Amino acid sequence: MLVIGKPLILNKELFLKRVEDILDSGIFSNNGPYTEYLESFLKEYLGVKYVVAVNNATSALDICLAFLKTKHPFGQIVVPSFTFVASVHSIVRAGFEPVFADIDDNFCLDMESVDARVNPSTVAIMPVNLFGNYNNPANFARYRDLFIINDSAQAFGVFLEEEDQYAGTFGNCEIMSFHPTKLAGGFEGGIITTNNSEIAEFAIQYRNFGFTPNAGPQGEIGPIIGTNYKINEIQSCAILTQIENLEEIQSHYYDCFAAYRRLLPDWIKLIQPNVYFSNFSYIVAKVHPKLRDGLVNYLYSAGIFARTYFSPIHRSKPYAERFGHLELPNTDKLASECFCLPTGLHITPEDCVKIVDKIKEFLN
Numbered sequence: 001m002l003v004i005g006k007p008l009i010l011n012k013e014l015f016l017k018r019v020e021d022i023l024d025s026g027i028f029s030n031n032g033p034y035t036e037y038l039e040s041f042l043k044e045y046l047g048v049k050y051v052v053a054v055n056n057a058t059s060a061l062d063i064c065l066a067f068l069k070t071k072h073p074f075g076q077i078v079v080p081s082f083t084f085v086a087s088v089h090s091i092v093r094a095g096f097e098p099v100f101a102d103i104d105d106n107f108c109l110d111m112e113s114v115d116a117r118v119n120p121s122t123v124a125i126m127p128v129n130l131f132g133n134y135n136n137p138a139n140f141a142r143y144r145d146l147f148i149i150n151d152s153a154q155a156f157g158v159f160l161e162e163e164d165q166y167a168g169t170f171g172n173c174e175i176m177s178f179h180p181t182k183l184a185g186g187f188e189g190g191i192i193t194t195n196n197s198e199i200a201e202f203a204i205q206y207r208n209f210g211f212t213p214n215a216g217p218q219g220e221i222g223p224i225i226g227t228n229y230k231i232n233e234i235q236s237c238a239i240l241t242q243i244e245n246l247e248e249i250q251s252h253y254y255d256c257f258a259a260y261r262r263l264l265p266d267w268i269k270l271i272q273p274n275v276y277f278s279n280f281s282y283i284v285a286k287v288h289p290k291l292r293d294g295l296v297n298y299l300y301s302a303g304i305f306a307r308t309y310f311s312p313i314h315r316s317k318p319y320a321e322r323f324g325h326l327e328l329p330n331t332d333k334l335a336s337e338c339f340c341l342p343t344g345l346h347i348t349p350e351d352c353v354k355i356v357d358k359i360k361e362f363l364n
């Protein structure tokens with residue numbers, strides 16, 4: 001099956017050697033040397049003050065929201081309905097109320113829609129940066145009093161030319177994913193990035209049950225009611241080994257995008273990311289809604305697993321009763337036309353040719 005993001009550790013030899021080191025060291029988890037090195041590598045690379053690594057990006061979202069809870073026990077959070085379900089579930093699990101906003105043609109929050117939803121009960125906005133696009137940070141400057149959590153699970157490696165910064169440095173905090181299907185993915189993993197020391201210290205304690213770090217032999221249960229969101233050493237080492245080869249990974253992803261751009265017929269519109277330097281980790285295309293599901297099913301039966309990311313969350317089972325009536329026109333439009341094409345380190349330019357041939361065959 002040709003899928004999206006089938007993982008491949010590029011430098012397998014080095015990875016296996018490091019796994020041996022881990023086995024010999026007897027330090028398997030709880031902020032071991034690979035986790036510390038990963039965090040300092042990413043701090044440097046992203047140009048951000050603090051990076052806290054956790055077991056996946058959903059945990060990272062939970063932590064940011066638990067931090068927000070210490071400031072605002074209740075309130076509304078504006079979030080797009082067009083996102084992966086983790087964004088919204090985290091908001092609800094933390095005891096906040098999601099307020100669904102519409103998106104623009106690059107899957108970023110539509111600011112008119114946001115403006116119409118912000119009210120005195122709003123405590124935060126969660127822009128979601130999908131498919132290598134990025135919400136313009138300048139748009140959120142007018143919401144200085146609100147907490148901005150960027151869900152950048154898919155945005156690792158995205159660079160914003162005007163700001164001269166990588167994704168990971170905007171809003172109050174950002175989260176990123178290293179799920180196997182992500183750019184530089186490993187055996188799951190996530191990070192919180194922030195320039196705020198209070199958020200970073202909270203995250204460090206929260207991921208380890210709330211214990212105060214370096215509290216000596218007795219340990220100290222700190223004031224934070226945390227949980228176990230620790231990343232283990234094999235997870236950290238896999239991510240580290242991947243990001244050391246980031247240039248090669250990124251150029252492979254770009255080559256896939258360029259191959260599709262060259263080959264796709266004109267009844268399929270490839271969406272060009274809205275940033276100068278995208279990560280191309282998802283390749284998203286639009287097709288007439290009447291053709292979309294038939295095409296995706298046809299490809300699936302030919303061993304090509306394109307995905308119809310994403311269905312509107314406000315109409316999904318947990319939310320439909322309360323929110324299903326909401327009108328989010330661009331969300332509905334894009335959710336009916338878009339699909340993501342197979343990409344990743346296992347997909348070769350020859351695979352792209354095969355996939356596009358099948359796409360053309362479908363219409364014939």
Ligand code: T4K
Binds near residue numbers: 004153180
């Ligand atoms: N926010 C946003 C905006 C996100 O997109 C995500 C995750 C999150 C938050 C949360 O991040 P994490 O907590 O996951 O770190 C996937 C992923 O599970 C999820 O990480 C991702 N977004 C989402 C967009 O896609 P599925 O259900 O499509 O993935 P899965 O595991 O079924 O795999 C998809 C395909 O990849 C399969 O066809 C097979 C292939 N695959 C998968 C794995 C895990 C492999 O070939 N090898 C593998 O090891 O959700």
